[in-house]
Amino acid sequence: MKYLSEYRDAEQARLYFNEIRRVTTKPWTLMEICGGQTHSLVRNGILDLLPKYITMVHGPGCPVCVTSVSVIDEAIYLAQQDNVILCSFGDMLRVPGSGKSLLEIKVKGADVRILYSPLEAVQIARENPGKEVVFFAVGFETTAPANALSVIQAHKLGINNYSILASHVTVPPAMEALLSDKENKIDAFLAAGHVCTIMGTEEYYPIAAKYKVPVVVTGFEPLDLLQGILMTILQLEKGEYKVENQYARSVLREGNKPAKDSIQEVFTITDRTWRGIGLISSSGYEVNDNYKKYNARVKFSLAMPFAEENNDCISGDIMKGLKKPLQCPNFGGRCKPEHPVGAPMVSSEGACAAYYHYSGAVELNPTI
Numbered sequence: 001m002k003y004l005s006e007y008r009d010a011e012q013a014r015l016y017f018n019e020i021r022r023v024t025t026k027p028w029t030l031m032e033i034c035g036g037q038t039h040s041l042v043r044n045g046i047l048d049l050l051p052k053y054i055t056m057v058h059g060p061g062c063p064v065c066v067t068s069v070s071v072i073d074e075a076i077y078l079a080q081q082d083n084v085i086l087c088s089f090g091d092m093l094r095v096p097g098s099g100k101s102l103l104e105i106k107v108k109g110a111d112v113r114i115l116y117s118p119l120e121a122v123q124i125a126r127e128n129p130g131k132e133v134v135f136f137a138v139g140f141e142t143t144a145p146a147n148a149l150s151v152i153q154a155h156k157l158g159i160n161n162y163s164i165l166a167s168h169v170t171v172p173p174a175m176e177a178l179l180s181d182k183e184n185k186i187d188a189f190l191a192a193g194h195v196c197t198i199m200g201t202e203e204y205y206p207i208a209a210k211y212k213v214p215v216v217v218t219g220f221e222p223l224d225l226l227q228g229i230l231m232t233i234l235q236l237e238k239g240e241y242k243v244e245n246q247y248a249r250s251v252l253r254e255g256n257k258p259a260k261d262s263i264q265e266v267f268t269i270t271d272r273t274w275r276g277i278g279l280i281s282s283s284g285y286e287v288n289d290n291y292k293k294y295n296a297r298v299k300f301s302l303a304m305p306f307a308e309e310n311n312d313c314i315s316g317d318i319m320k321g322l323k324k325p326l327q328c329p330n331f332g333g334r335c336k337p338e339h340p341v342g343a344p345m346v347s348s349e350g351a352c353a354a355y356y357h358y359s360g361a362v363e364l365n366p367t368i
């Protein structure tokens with residue numbers, strides 16, 4: 001296939017739906033890891049058209065959703081310092097910290113700038129030598145190479161007024177945490193195609209073998225998702241648990257070596273607290289000691305107290321696959337995109353935002 005529209009072909013989709021119905025004999029619960037996959041499933045009506053005995057649950061692959069309250073408080077603290085320019089991807093601005101959001105303090109005068117690339121932040125640092133420029137480096141393995149490159153670039157250029165507040169998280173430890181949960185209901189995973197484009201598929205073989213779960217690396221278009229679901233169910237029905245690659249047009253088993261090298265050059269593995277889920281050991285990246293002068297936590301001696309999460313938000317249960325967004329009592333009432341209670345209603349990859357915008361729940365319920 002050559003054009004994007006071919007991955008959205010209705011007749012091909014019909015054939016996949018028919019085949020999924022034909023091969024499925026038992027109820028199965030599948031988790032798509034990535035919020036981009038969740039949005040595509042909901043926006044394209046796939047959840048409504050799958051057989052009722054296939055349950056899709058929505059995983060933690062939304063960087064905005066899993067960035068902890070404490071880290072957002074760190075970003076807010078930095079942005080409130082007189083000489084700091086805090087740069088961030090746009091979605092992070094509306095996520096509530098323990099008190100405020102970055103957007104609220106921006107409105108009150110803090111120098112918070114929305115960027116599309118951390119390399120822009122390096123340029124801002126170059127143009128503002130009297131200021132400290134901090135990039136809020138969130139995301140999964142997908143954004144880590146560009147954030148690492150910004151540090152390498154600053155180092156090469158001799159720029160000393162640049163640093164990053166790293167809050168990277170990594171997928172495989174989170175999958176293991178979900179599978180180890182005593183309430184776990186996940187039978188198989190659709191792994192995130194773009195994460196695997198960077199990291200490859202090697203990390204998933206031990207997980208599939210240890211927990212006896214199929215893992216199918218899957219893309220984001222409707223036909224990608226339907227093919228990934230079909231491949232997963234074929235394995236489940238045969239009692240297999242292999243790693244397969246539906247997204248072969250982008251993912252190599254070994255991943256993208258230069259991108260992985262840049263991650264290894266700048267970061268070290270660390271424990272990370274995931275919003276809604278809690279501490280997962282060895283599940284994040286932090287700037288390593290070789291580049292510690294670019295680590296905002298070191299540069300600003302950050303020692304923020306641990307911030308409690310809002311107990312009214314059930315995002316943790318949603319990201320563990322135990323609940324769906326429409327089961328949250330706040331959905332569409334207290335919690336809407338324009339006044340979110342939790343991060344999954346903010347992010348363009350959040351499950352709650354996907355259901356709010358595309359599921360028809362709002363149109364069907366006039367009280368929302």
Ligand code: SF4
Binds near residue numbers: 314341342
């Ligand atoms: S609807 Fe709002 S409060 Fe409920 S889980 Fe989603 S983000 Fe959290």
